[in-house]
Amino acid sequence: MTSAAPIPGRTLGMGVDTAVEGRPSVAAPFGTALRAMASEDSRVLGLTADLGKYTDILPFAEAFPDRYFNVGMAEQNLIAVAAGLARTGKIPFVTTYGVFATRRAYDFIAIACAHSAMPVKIFAGLPGLTTGYGGTHQAIEDLALMSAVPGLVVMDPCDATELAAAVRVAAAHDGPVYVRLQRGNVPVVFDPASHVVSLGRAIVLGEGMDVGIVSTGLMTERALDAAATLSREGIAAGVLHVPFLKPFDEGAVAAFAASTKRLVIAENHLAYGGLATRVVETLYAARIARPIVRIGLPDRFIECGSTTYLQDKYGLSTTRMIERARSFVQTGAT
Numbered sequence: 001m002t003s004a005a006p007i008p009g010r011t012l013g014m015g016v017d018t019a020v021e022g023r024p025s026v027a028a029p030f031g032t033a034l035r036a037m038a039s040e041d042s043r044v045l046g047l048t049a050d051l052g053k054y055t056d057i058l059p060f061a062e063a064f065p066d067r068y069f070n071v072g073m074a075e076q077n078l079i080a081v082a083a084g085l086a087r088t089g090k091i092p093f094v095t096t097y098g099v100f101a102t103r104r105a106y107d108f109i110a111i112a113c114a115h116s117a118m119p120v121k122i123f124a125g126l127p128g129l130t131t132g133y134g135g136t137h138q139a140i141e142d143l144a145l146m147s148a149v150p151g152l153v154v155m156d157p158c159d160a161t162e163l164a165a166a167v168r169v170a171a172a173h174d175g176p177v178y179v180r181l182q183r184g185n186v187p188v189v190f191d192p193a194s195h196v197v198s199l200g201r202a203i204v205l206g207e208g209m210d211v212g213i214v215s216t217g218l219m220t221e222r223a224l225d226a227a228a229t230l231s232r233e234g235i236a237a238g239v240l241h242v243p244f245l246k247p248f249d250e251g252a253v254a255a256f257a258a259s260t261k262r263l264v265i266a267e268n269h270l271a272y273g274g275l276a277t278r279v280v281e282t283l284y285a286a287r288i289a290r291p292i293v294r295i296g297l298p299d300r301f302i303e304c305g306s307t308t309y310l311q312d313k314y315g316l317s318t319t320r321m322i323e324r325a326r327s328f329v330q331t332g333a334t
Contacts, residue, residue: 031059055095098139128268135301144273200247208236212260271296
């Protein structure tokens with residue numbers, strides 16, 4: 001990571017991340033947690049496709065160089081090698097960008113890992129609009145693609161606390177896991193001393209009759225900020241955090257929807273095929289009818305630009321979430 005301050009409004013370099021404001025943060029929580037895990041379990045290995053610096057696995061690599069493998073720019077080989085190592089009793093943790101894992105190595109994940117029930121743990125960087133490098137690097141459809149693979153656990157952690165917890169949850173699961181990876185200085189939203197991450201469980205973070213926000217990943221931090229602002233304005237807003245797209249906590253989603261008059265569904269992903277689609281399907285099966293606003297990305301590849309600009313343009317910023325939720329409650333407009 002570079003220490004140089006980024007120029008406002010400019011697309012950041014590949015190794016430069018947006019500064020965290022307003023909350024404490026943890027540097028490289030994934031790599032740090034993996035290093036700690038590896039010190040306890042000799043079966044843990046780390047692999048990457050020439051992206052060790054940019055996927056925060058270096059803390060592990062520096063501590064355990066004999067258990068770290070860089071296969072080069074060959075994502076299909078990356079997954080195949082990991083699957084082979086898993087067959088020998090190892091627990092391989094794989095890092096690359098989400099677009100490369102899903103678009104280039106999809107069949108290898110489906111067959112070598114999921115079909116064979118191999119415990120390969122994939123931590124995929126640059127999810128959604130967390131990079132300004134355009135459609136070639138923005139994994140905006142990965143949740144939909146990965147959720148379609150039978151037997152694959154899919155997780156979108158909110159913060160540094162959940163990302164660190166995801167390492168242990170993934171290692172404990174006897175099967176393949178796909179985790180969206182936030183890198184660099186990652187905000188701390190949840191207290192690591194009290195926050196519990198359980199496989200397939202959603203978490204109610206607040207209740208509100210006027211509007212309920214169902215969110216995943218980094219959008220949960222913004223949902224909490226939006227709910228606090230709306231509550232100060234006299235709008236009772238609740239938040240349901242859904243860190244797992246698979247297994248999906250249908251019971252929690254249905255109960256949360258039943259407790260509020262309307263729903264806002266927020267995800268750093270296409271507005272279909274991911275969280276919103278799973279929520280709508282769940283409500284249909286439970287025969288719960290609620291007005292819904294989807295906050296997500298449109299059916300298009302997103303252009304290059306600063307992440308702050310792009311997130312605001314496409315409605316993912318806290319400000320835009322507040323505006324849409326407020327209008328939804330006050331006028332019914334979506």
